[in-house]
Amino acid sequence: MYGLLDCNNFYASCERVFNPSLNGKPVVVLSNNDGCVIARSAEAKTLGIPMGEPAYKLKELIETNQVAVFSSNYVLYGDMSHRVMTVIQQFVPEIEIYSIDEAFLMFDGFENINLYELGGKIVQTTTRNTGIPVSLGIAPTKTLAKVASKFAKKYKNYKGVCIIDSDEKREKALKLFEINDVWGIGRQFTKKLQYYGVKTAWDFTQRSKSWVRRELGVVGERTWLELRGTPCIEMDSSVTKKSICTSRSFGERLTELAPISEAVANFAASCAEKLRKQQSLASVLMVFIHTNPFASNQPQYSNQLLLQLPVPTNDTTEIIRFALAALKSIYKDGYRYKKAGVIITEIVPERPFQGDLFDVRNRDKYSKIMGVMDSLNESYGKQKVKIAAQGFDRKWKLKNEKLSPCYTTKLSDVLEIKAE
């Protein structure tokens, strides 16, 4: 059996843990730049605040209902997530951290164990030890576990745990489950399925395999099989990413190359750091920039450039240099830029290292420098030591006016983020 543990209204719950006066009140968390709503407490959902709604459209609603509004605080959420994952790991040998607020649990070898009891214990312990309310779904496939977790969250009498362990329960659950809520069925698939009269997950499972294959491809076929109880999606506990991206919308529009370069240098540095953290190297780098697509009355420009690096690397100085060269070649005067980003792909392990016979760079030396830089920043706070190209102007900095303190992490992180 597979389990899916999901934190309820995760970001909003994180804010509440350290500010209990928010309990029972509507809370929303905004995306970077205080752009749109990305998390809502139950009370905020009741008010009808939709997910993804731009914050400026909600001003009135927020004021009249005294909604508590927070800028997103990923240092805090990341740390709380780590705490949750640590607790669940004490109960099952294998988990897959699926997102910041979700994990799959593998119940292989638990045949003689009462999963209702164990599930209840996992939910209670997690909530007690972290302050975050969670829901747990358990079923023979990942997709069904997802379905179960939604029921666990929705109906109070499940006490946070819902198990689908018979065909009768599966049928009952799927008949109550709208097709668009199924994991793996997004907007396009929903449109198509609704056109053919498929309204619930159950309707979907009653279609023929070949029909599903034809209309939705292998991906849809897997979902179909999973909903019928045949596992097709395995556990994936690997932590090494296959691509790493750092991108931001700027707090204000940028028109000059210099401040955008500073931003891109910082994005590149962040990618390199993430790469070193997972002990990998990357051999392809992409830089992109674009203007504001919502400003239809202004001249639009967007471009990206993909660079093949001569030798796979995770060296900040090298990655910055290539990223800035790429930026320079796509940057055009006369536009108001809104966003830029750096993506690295073709990621390989640090060892064994495949070098280049004609490489002139002293990689050992730079690798030592990176090591020292990382450990200084680990001890004394983010960005205490950085590359000059990352600069100090920070014209591109984010808007986050409603940031809560990083209650759980180092003081230096708090000061750093406030300074930003």
Next chain:
DNA sequence: TCTGGGGTCCTAGGACCC
């Protein structure tokens, strides 16, 4: 004036090989 950021996987088509 104000609309996020970070991922994975699959497919179709083109270029190439024998």
Next chain:
DNA sequence: TCTGGGGTCCTAGGACCC
């Protein structure tokens, strides 16, 4: 009326997830 069969690799774009 008629023009083989079997591959690989790469890329861009599209679907999905949180």
